[in-house]
Each structure stands twice: as C-alpha cells, then as structure tokens.
Amino acid sequence: MSLAGVGALVRSVSLRSMRVWQRNRDVYFVTWKTNLFPPLAEPILYLLAFGAGIGALVKEVEYRDRMVGYTAFIAPGLLATQVMFQAFFETTYNTFVRMHYQRTFDAIITTPLSLEDVMAGELLWATTKGTISCAVMMVAISFFGLLHYPHALLIVPFSLLAGLLFAGLGLCFTGVVPQIDSFNLPTFLFIMPMFLFSGTFFPLDVLPLWAQRIANLLPLTHVANVIRELGLGRMPADLAWDLLYLVALAPPLCLLGIHLMKRRLVK
Amino acid sequence: MPSVIEARGLTKTFGRLGAVNGVSFAVDAGECYGFLGPNGAGKTTTVKMIHCSAPITSGDLSVFGMGVRDAPRAIKRRIGVCQQEDNLDPDFSVRKNLTVFARYFGIPAVQAADRARELLEFMGLWERRDARIRELSGGLKKRLAIARALVNDPDLLILDEPTTGLDPQSRHQVWDRVRTLRRQGKTILLTTHYMDEAQSLCDRLVIMDHGRILVEGAPSDLVRSRVGREVVEVYGFPPDLPEYARAQGWTFEADTHRLWIHTDSGEAVFAAIARLYPAERCTVRMAGLEDLFLKLTGRELRE
Ligand SMILES: Nc1ncnc2c1ncn2[C@@H]1O[C@H](COP(=O)(O)OP(=O)(O)OP(=O)(O)O)[C@@H](O)[C@H]1O
Ligand SMILES: [Mg+2]
Numbered sequence: 001m002s003l004a005g006v007g008a009l010v011r012s013v014s015l016r017s018m019r020v021w022q023r024n025r026d027v028y029f030v031t032w033k034t035n036l037f038p039p040l041a042e043p044i045l046y047l048l049a050f051g052a053g054i055g056a057l058v059k060e061v062e063y064r065d066r067m068v069g070y071t072a073f074i075a076p077g078l079l080a081t082q083v084m085f086q087a088f089f090e091t092t093y094n095t096f097v098r099m100h101y102q103r104t105f106d107a108i109i110t111t112p113l114s115l116e117d118v119m120a121g122e123l124l125w126a127t128t129k130g131t132i133s134c135a136v137m138m139v140a141i142s143f144f145g146l147l148h149y150p151h152a153l154l155i156v157p158f159s160l161l162a163g164l165l166f167a168g169l170g171l172c173f174t175g176v177v178p179q180i181d182s183f184n185l186p187t188f189l190f191i192m193p194m195f196l197f198s199g200t201f202f203p204l205d206v207l208p209l210w211a212q213r214i215a216n217l218l219p220l221t222h223v224a225n226v227i228r229e230l231g232l233g234r235m236p237a238d239l240a241w242d243l244l245y246l247v248a249l250a251p252p253l254c255l256l257g258i259h260l261m262k263r264r265l266v267k
Numbered sequence: 268m269p270s271v272i273e274a275r276g277l278t279k280t281f282g283r284l285g286a287v288n289g290v291s292f293a294v295d296a297g298e299c300y301g302f303l304g305p306n307g308a309g310k311t312t313t314v315k316m317i318h319c320s321a322p323i324t325s326g327d328l329s330v331f332g333m334g335v336r337d338a339p340r341a342i343k344r345r346i347g348v349c350q351q352e353d354n355l356d357p358d359f360s361v362r363k364n365l366t367v368f369a370r371y372f373g374i375p376a377v378q379a380a381d382r383a384r385e386l387l388e389f390m391g392l393w394e395r396r397d398a399r400i401r402e403l404s405g406g407l408k409k410r411l412a413i414a415r416a417l418v419n420d421p422d423l424l425i426l427d428e429p430t431t432g433l434d435p436q437s438r439h440q441v442w443d444r445v446r447t448l449r450r451q452g453k454t455i456l457l458t459t460h461y462m463d464e465a466q467s468l469c470d471r472l473v474i475m476d477h478g479r480i481l482v483e484g485a486p487s488d489l490v491r492s493r494v495g496r497e498v499v500e501v502y503g504f505p506p507d508l509p510e511y512a513r514a515q516g517w518t519f520e521a522d523t524h525r526l527w528i529h530t531d532s533g534e535a536v537f538a539a540i541a542r543l544y545p546a547e548r549c550t551v552r553m554a555g556l557e558d559l560f561l562k563l564t565g566r567e568l569r570e
Binding site: 016019022023026027030102103104106107108109110111112113114266267 | 281318319320321322339340343344346348350352353354355356357358359363367368370371372373415419
C-alpha cells in the first residue's frame with residue numbers, strides 16, 4: 001500500500017461509520033443478558049480455580065521486585081485476555097458471518113456509506129465490545145478486592161486502545177482467510193500463545209531470556225503490563241513504552257485490515 | 268432533459284473475463300428501463316457499477332449527471348437498490364430492517380418509523396412487522412427487500428430480478444407496486460428473465476448477451492421490427508419442413524421438436540403449411556419478446 005493509498009483510504013472513512021457501530025450495538029443489546037453474563041461469570045470461575053487451586057500452592061509471586069498475591073496478579077491478566085478475545089473474535093468470526101453469510105455489507109454499501117466506513121464501524125464496534133466486557137469483568141473482579149481504585153478506572157479508556165489493536169489484527173485475517181474455519185490457524189498461532197505467554201498467568205521473568213524477548217514482541221504482553229500496573233494502583237514511567245508500542249501498532253493494523261477487506265470485497 | 272443514467276463504452280473485466288464489454292445506453296427520467304439477458308450476460312455487473320458497488324474498468328458512467336467515480340455517496344443517497352441475492356439483516360425484525368436501513372441514510376428515527384410503517388403497508392407486510400427474517404417466505408423477503416430499497420424515497424429504483432422465485436400472486440403484486448412507483452415519477456431500472464414482466468413493465472429495454480447489448484428499444488417495437496407480427500409454431504415438424512420454409516423465404520428458428528416461423532402474415536403461412544402437413548400440429552400466435560430473445564441469444568444453455 002503506497003502512502004497515497006493510505007491517504008485515500010483514510011479520507012474514505014467518515015462519521016457515517018457510526019451507523020454500522022449502531023447496527024452492531026443494536027444486535028448486541030437485543031441479547032444483552034447472554035452477552036453480559038460471560039464476562040461477569042468467567043473471572044469468578046478463573047479466580048476460584050486459580051485462587052483456591054493454584055493459589056493454594058503459589059500464594060504470592062514476585063513481580064517487579066515486589067510480592068503480589070497470586071489472584072491479584074492474574075486478575076489484570078484476565079482483563080487483558082478478555083479485551084483481546086472479545087475484539088479479535090468480533091472482527092474475525094462475527095465480521096466474517098456478516099460479510100459472507102449474511103451479506104450485510106453488500107446491502108450497506110448501496111447506501112451513502114463507503115466500504116471503508118463499514119470496516120471502520122466494525123473496528124469501532126469490536127473495540128467497544130472489548131471495552132464493555134472488560135468493564136463488566138472489572139465489576140466482578142472488584143468484588144474480590146483485587147483492583148485498586150481510582151487508578152483502575154483508567155483501565156476502561158485504556159482497553160479502547162487495546163481493543164482497537166486486536167480488532168485491527170482480526171480484520172487483517174478476515175481480509176485473507178478463504179473460509180471461516182481458517183480462523184483456527186491464527187487463533188492457535190497467535191491468540192492462544194499470547195493468552196498463555198504474555199505475562200498473564202505468570203511473571204515473564206521466570207522464562208529464559210530468549211522467550212522473554214519473544215514475549216515482549218507480543219502486543220498482549222504490553223496490554224497486560226499496563227492493566228496490571230493500573231490494577232495494582234501504580235503508574236510507573238516505563239508504562240510509556242508499553243503505550244507507545246500499542247499506539248504505534250494499532251493504527252497500521254487497522255488500516256491494513258481495512259485495506260485487505262477492501263481488496264477482498266471490491267471486485 | 269438530461270438522462271438519469273448515461274453509460275458510454277462501459278466495461279468491466281474480472282481478470283481476463285470481460286463481464287461487460289463496452290456498453291452504451293441512457294435511461295431517461297421517469298421511465299422503466301429493462302435489462303434482459305441469459306445467465307452470465309452481465310446484467311448484475313452493470314447494475315453494480317451503477318450503484319457504485321463495483322468500480323468500472325473503463326468507459327464512462329454517470330448517474331444524475333455525476334460520475335460514479337467522483338460522487339458515489341451523492342449518487343447512492345438518491346438511489347434505492349434491491350439486489351439479486353437476499354441480504355436482509357437476519358439479526359433484526361421486519362420493521363427494524365427498515366429503520367436500521369433508514370439510519371444509514373441519516374434519516375431521523377421518528378421519520379424512519381413513519382416511513383417504515385408506510386412502506387410495510389404499501390408492500391403488504393405490516394401484519395408481519397415483528398416477524399424475524401428467517402420466518403419469512405421467499406416472496407415476503409423479496410417484498411421486504413423492495414420496501415427497504417424505498418426507504419430513502421429514491422429518485423432511481425434499481426431492481427435486480429425482483430420476482431425470481433415468486434409465486435404468480437406475489438409477482439402480480441410486485442408488478443402492481445412497480446407500476447405505482449413509476450406513476451409517482453420514479454425512474455426504475457429492472458433486470459429480469461421473465462419476458463411477460465419485461466413486456467408489461469418496461470418502457471424500453473435492452474437485451475444483453477456476453478457483456479454486450481444486442482438491441483435496445485420499446486418491447487413491442489423491437490418485436491415488430493425484429494420478429495414480425497406473428498409466429499407460426501409447428502410441433503413435431505416433418506424433416507423436410509425447414510427446407511420448404513427456406514424455399515419460401517421465411518425466417519424461422521428450430522430446435523429438435525419445434526419450428527417457429529416469424530412472419531407478418533401468420534394466416535397465409537399457416538394455410539401454406541396446413542396444405543402439406545397435419546394442421547393440428549400447427550398454431551399461429553402473436554409474436555412476443557421471448558421469440559426475439561431466443562432469436563438473438565440462441566438456444567444453447569449458459570453457465
Ligand atoms: N466477482 C466476480 N468475480 C469474477 N467473475 C465474476 C464476478 N461477478 C460476476 N462475474 C462473472 O461475470 C459475468 C457476468 O455476471 P453477472 O452476474 O453480471 O451476470 P447476470 O447477467 O447478472 O447473470 P444472472 O442472470 O445469472 O444473474 C459472469 O460470467 C460471471 O461469472
Ligand atoms: Mg444477475
């Protein structure tokens with residue numbers, strides 16, 4: 001994609017993309033109970049399993065030269081993975097269903113919306129969905145007293161950035177997969193390793209140095225770092241590096257995703 | 268008055284396949300303009316370029332005087348599209364399908380609700396307003412798709428095979444509504460495989476094949492000038508009939524079982540044949556669009 005191409009793509013996105021966001025929101029809130037239940041219940045299950053199970057073996061972990069209770073350590077990891085899963089699965093499986101099976105986009109682009117508007121709306125919705133689930137999950141986790149407020153409130157706006165990144169990543173795959181089953185591949189190659197090896201369930205410094213280096217390339221590592229520090233009630237200066245990494249990565253992924261979708265759909 | 272749609276040398280290729288090969292036509296305001304053609308002729312591709320969903324490969328195409336490359340949003344604001352494939356939103360009810368679609372056009376919610384009711388009543392769907400899409404029969408879905416295409420009160424309505432798969436009652440209802448819309452002054456572009464539909468709805472039409480326009484004109488003029496007034500049809504014709512017909516200088520078409528003679532004097536041709544062959548195998552009827560269509564596009568199957 002040339003620089004001029006990027007410019008043209010950005011110019012084709014308008015505020016009308018909010019119409020697509022509204023469409024997806026309307027669908028989401030038709031079944032809001034089933035949508036909001038998992039993020040409420042999931043952390044309770046995890047915290048019980050890890051707290052009562054593994055937590056009985058590992059009471060505390062050393063994190064950044066400080067001892068942190070094991071459940072307090074993984075709770076932010078759960079939030080980070082929740083944002084990732086929600087946003088990524090929205091722009092992969094769900095976007096694919098709308099694109100391919102429902103042909104929703106074919107209909108929308110006969111209205112004043114451009115295909116770029118539609119894709120931007122999909123990205124914004126996936127971001128929002130990730131953030132909603134994260135916020136709902138925070139409510140559940142707060143009952144365990146595992147989040148320090150007011151710092152933890154910043155997790156909500158931050159999850160918009162994190163959500164946008166994973167939404168963009170998902171859209172890139174949707175632009176290239178031949179069929180819906182093909183999402184298994186990126187899920188097992190990228191999403192599951194991130195879920196397990198991004199400092200979500202154990203501190204990364206127990207890993208060998210080479211593995212730590214790889215982990216530091218994964219976006220979820222940086223998302224988990226930020227959410228954990230905020231959840232623990234801290235705001236160290238080196239969070240700026242995590243933020244910088246995410247801010248630098250999210251927009252290109254989104255633009256690439258829109259570009260690939262356009263290449264796929266405009267024939 | 269300038270044309271609503273004007274295409275000059277319009278071309279669309281998919282890789283090496285030429286789907287639309289340099290067609291030129293103009294659709295006037297307030298007319299119902301038809302596209303006829305066998306499967307794969309390029310009708311849908313042409314229509315998609317008009318509603319700015321498919322970029323044109325070369326040539327010129329303007330709608331409401333605006334180039335499709337320059338002003339897709341402004342064009343799309345003023346057209347309504349009912350596509351060949353069903354793409355109603357299965358996540359919403361019948362009514363919500365219309366109000367959500369209205370929102371894409373920036374129509375305020377209150378106005379959209381009124382409009383939805385008006386259109387559902389117009390298409391005979393008001394009773395089913397709360398039904399889910401998957402509960403609807405094919406005919407109801409098509410009617411809803413047409414209602415949805417009208418949500419922005421378009422100046423140009425594009426209907427890509429609006430009655431395919433519908434029962435006779437539904438087809439007649441759709442035709443009736445199309446006539447009403449035309450009387451209200453909308454310009455209508457219609458593709459169809461049904462000759463009776465084209466004949467009765469279209470002021471003018473083109474017959475397309477292999478991405479080219481073969482003829483353009485008013486249906487009855489085309490039939491009159493290209494086929495003639497009448498057709499004499501002979502069933503289970505004897506093997507020497509084609510030769511006889513040729514000797515008489517008649518234009519005719521034949522497949523394995525039937526032979527059609529295109530003529531302006533059906534009675535005379537009928538009498539000539541009846542002198543030689545059993546007359547009960549022979550009928551005279553008015554020439555129609557189908558005779559023209561088959562004459563122009565041949566009888567072999569497509570795709
Ligand atoms: N996205 C596409 N990619 C490749 N080829 C395509 C694409 N869309 C259409 N075609 C081809 O272009 C040609 C014209 O197709 P089109 O859909 O315009 O025909 P049609 O006249 O609408 O046919 P039908 O009556 O079956 O709807 C066909 O050969 C078709 O296979
Ligand atoms: Mg078609």
